Amino acid sequence: MTMSKSMHHTARKIVVKLGGSTLEGLNEAFFRNFKALQNEGYEIIITHGGGPAINRALEKENIESYTINGLRVTSEEMIDIVQSTLIGKVNPALVQQLNAAGIPAIGLNGFDAALLESTYLDQDVYGFVGEVVRVNTQLLDTLTAAGIVPVVACIGMSKEGQALNINGDTVASGIALAVHAESLLLVTDVAGIRIKDDYQVTAVETDIAGWIEKGHIYGGMIPKVQGAVACLQAGIPAVQIVNDALQGTTIKKEG
Numbered sequence: 001m002t003m004s005k006s007m008h009h010t011a012r013k014i015v016v017k018l019g020g021s022t023l024e025g026l027n028e029a030f031f032r033n034f035k036a037l038q039n040e041g042y043e044i045i046i047t048h049g050g051g052p053a054i055n056r057a058l059e060k061e062n063i064e065s066y067t068i069n070g071l072r073v074t075s076e077e078m079i080d081i082v083q084s085t086l087i088g089k090v091n092p093a094l095v096q097q098l099n100a101a102g103i104p105a106i107g108l109n110g111f112d113a114a115l116l117e118s119t120y121l122d123q124d125v126y127g128f129v130g131e132v133v134r135v136n137t138q139l140l141d142t143l144t145a146a147g148i149v150p151v152v153a154c155i156g157m158s159k160e161g162q163a164l165n166i167n168g169d170t171v172a173s174g175i176a177l178a179v180h181a182e183s184l185l186l187v188t189d190v191a192g193i194r195i196k197d198d199y200q201v202t203a204v205e206t207d208i209a210g211w212i213e214k215g216h217i218y219g220g221m222i223p224k225v226q227g228a229v230a231c232l233q234a235g236i237p238a239v240q241i242v243n244d245a246l247q248g249t250t251i252k253k254e255g
């Protein structure tokens with residue numbers, strides 16, 4: 001029997017999402033860990049948020065904002081500010097840090113080669129907030145195969161060409177699903193999931209819903225664990241929620 005050669009690009013992939021709170025000062029240890037993963041043969045795709053930078057830009061314009069379930073309700077006047085902050089400021093600053101550390105990186109957002117096709121999550125409730133419908137994985141494959149790290153800002157593009165604000169964690173899990181990543185790493189400002197007083201080293205997917213219901217997980221942690229559950233259910237073996245020293249919680253399907 002002969003084995004047919006797969007047409008798929010089969011390199012092992014990791015998606016790393018950098019939360020807004022971690023972006024400004026990535027430390028040397030982070031870049032070391034990053035290069036170690038590349039040297040092991042992993043192709044890495046970076047996605048990022050920028051919540052704190054968006055907050056500052058909105059404050060400057062005296063615009064108040066609020067979140068529901070960790071998602072920022074985004075009005076028409078806000079989406080322009082979100083778009084220009086993430087694509088114009090946060091993304092190039094991160095790309096610069098990577099390039100300076102010797103990691104060739106290219107900045108992208110949902111509009112580039114229709115990278116993130118999106119629809120409104122629920123326009124009546126959230127306004128200009130999107131969810132990921134389709135990812136141009138071919139673009140990502142082409143770049144990573146050429147040794148270039150894609151750095152994706154979490155702005156989606158609707159069919160009509162409208163920019164949509166997508167939570168960074170939602171983009172990260174959407175891309176991880178689309179490229180069949182081996183793992184998803186959500187880097188944030190806390191050492192993983194804290195339940196009462198204890199940071200969890202491991203968690204199983206079935207714990208998550210109850211923790212949200214009881215209020216142990218709230219705010220910005222909600223889109224992270226929801227993205228994690230979607231990845232685990234689609235067969236991605238593990239999702240990690242960690243701080244910049246890569247300490248935190250590993251979430252798995254079963255204990």
Ligand SMILES: Nc1ncnc2c1ncn2[C@@H]1O[C@H](COP(=O)(O)OP(=O)(O)O)[C@@H](O)[C@H]1O
Nearest residue numbers: 019020021188189192193194216217218220221
């Ligand atoms: N159970 C929990 N464990 C840890 N952090 C939690 C939990 N529930 C809510 N949070 C909050 O989630 C925050 C991380 O989300 P967020 O601020 O959106 O970070 P990022 O910008 O990295 O996406 C933490 O700083 C913490 O305030």
Ligand SMILES: CC(=O)N[C@@H](CCC(=O)OP(=O)(O)O)C(=O)O
Nearest residue numbers: 019020049050051071072167168
């Ligand atoms: C819809 C939604 O919530 N969008 C986020 C996008 C930025 C983000 O996700 O930033 P962090 O990774 O720092 O949380 C927002 O407007 O803040």
